[in-house]
Amino acid sequence: MIKKTPAAAGAAPAALPAGYAGIHSGIVELLGAARQAAARSVNALMTASYWEIGRRIVEAEQQGKRRAGYGEQLMERLSTDLTAQFGRGFGVNNLENMRRFFLAYPVSEISQTLSGKLDNELPDEKSQTVSGKLSLTELAQVFTLPWSAYVRLLVVKDNHARRFYEAEALRGGWSVRQLDRQIGSQFYERTALSKDKAAMLVKGAVARPEDAVTPDDAIKDPYVLEFLNLKDEYSESDLEAALIQRLEDFLLELGEGFTFVGRQRRLRIDQTWYRVDLLFYHRKLRCLVIIDLKLGSLTHADVGQMHMYCNYAKEHWAYPDENPPVGLILCADKGHALARYALEGLPTKVMAANYRTVLPDAELLQKELETTRRLLESRVVRQPKKLRQ
Template sequence: MIRNALSAAGEPPALPAGYAGIRSGIVELLGVARLSAARSVNALMTASYWEIGRRLVEAEQKGKRRAGYGEQLIARLSADLTAQFGRGFSPDNLENMRRFFLAYSRSAISETLSRKSRNELPAGKSETVSRKLGLSELALVFTLPWSAYVRLLSVKDDHARQFYETEALRGGWSVRQLDRQIDSQFYERTALSKNKAAMLVKGAVPKPEDAVTPGDAIKDPYVLEFLDLKDEYSESDLENALIQRLEGFLLELGSGFTFVGRQRRLRIDQTWYRVDLLFFHRRLRCLVIIDLKLGALTHADVGQMHLYCNYAKEHWTFADENPPVGLILCADKGHALARYALEGLPTKVMAANYRMVLPDAELLQKELENTRRLIESRGKLLPKKRKR
């Protein structure tokens, strides 16, 4: 009764003895469990993709006498799987699965499973390497995330690819760290070095931005596609608040904007990009791609927007629609800028028509400045450095 009276008076109840130890233990337990869950999803996804690749290759081999059979198979399968399971089964992705199976042969996997069978496979399971492999068994082999294997497939030399895979496993590299090492030709530099051991030790040291949380692992675009989850994650609270306000502002203008989506992912080669807002303009009959930058406008931003427009024209635009237009919004502190990317339109007449129908850039700049001031004045949201 005394404890309840104190609590009612506003004083917190006394903590039980050893609470700090209990809390830290549970925090550690949940952290390990969540990371294990993310790794399990990745491992099963990768195992599934290897098995899909195997079936594609074997189907191709059976139909090898027919010209273009493989391309026809992938195109039809992509359409059917996308209709049933959602994203993640584009022709490019299926081709990656096919290449993945070819790069990681049955014999190599059987050898790996034989090594693991002594300690990791259940008793009596070691003979499974000689028959059809189950997903749970394949998951023991593919311990890197699928994003890492996609990056490894871009390495043409077999020895270099095996080196990067080995070092990624040994050093616990994140996909970002693996990508950096491949781009910096770490394999070639190590091969030419007189002190290879020192090079390997130095290469294993991660940078602070390489740390991967369970949330990062689940938000991997490939995982989101595999689980058919929405990909609507902003990288800062300020960015998210600005996008929400701008979305509502454009719809309230009543000038023909129809909302299509936000945080829309697209992949060009092996690189993922994301556009913040995607609208369809009813009067212009075109997609409007909007990208928000929390900094000053650069030439790279303009080039990237043209890349988005070209991709959208090829992959997102229907035959009876006009070419897409891009809108770059820069919310640099103390200064806002709105710029339309119209240079890629077929004619100057079309560009002029777009300028007449689309909202005035100065109006957008004013709204962006007012919105940012309002958000920051509340003191609830602080800007964070955006990573691309």
């Protein structure tokens, strides 16, 4: 018979060694810095690759410029072939971004930038061969902002304004969120009109709490996930993830014809990324059912966004012989739950009425949402503090 040791018998664990807190915090800091460096490295190489792809597209277009529609044919064929071989990230829109990126940052400008970084190793007379002379690692030294930032900068039509935003983003270490906010608020124009430009620049460099980007955020950037061909299914919070899991199981258990399609499905409209929490297919209605979970109160913007999702899904996700998608907004605001179907976009009132008959009753969904949230919150409260950390 083997005699149990005190540890095996459930005795208290041994005391932590002296200085453990310092060791732990040091390792956390090291791993955080390593993740940030990895994200920066991937972003730089991705951006350099996309610039080079843009160069090759432009050169191919110029060689076939006498043929009508050559550019469109080239982009569509490239999109089809690259997507089949490398996965997401090579839609026509993104290829067009790469093309525009090269045109906004021509060879001569890249050569000049690299000349300063590489101690004038690239004479001006060789500037036209810069991309052929340099590896992607060397070319990546030019692009110090993430690709998502350059995509946002390409929306700025005025060259002076674009250079201003790029310079300020580099100088102030702006996140993409901060850059997007400054462009949206016309920070360049306001600074140009201001009598105290220095004060405006100082004020513009101040980041907000929501601007902070963690190493996980940088790695989960949708463009990075596309470039590495990784899945981008993740939730914003533990509560949201648990609610989605319960709702997914609940809808499938109803036995009303729901077929699971995906979770955290991303879509891009223009240069903005969105995601829907759950995507089902309803066999009887022969349509996609888009479900979006909100942890706050329902707003008009939420309703408009759902209609946008439905229109996008109808064009890009649904098959030609399927009925139009339907949206379901679930609001899990504390103390109040609400379920609302977005049926106004359906072609006929008869179809909308049929959908209401077949789909689960909204009150039933609200009751399940309230019950699930209370259950999850009670579990969190009952957990020992040590476990919740």
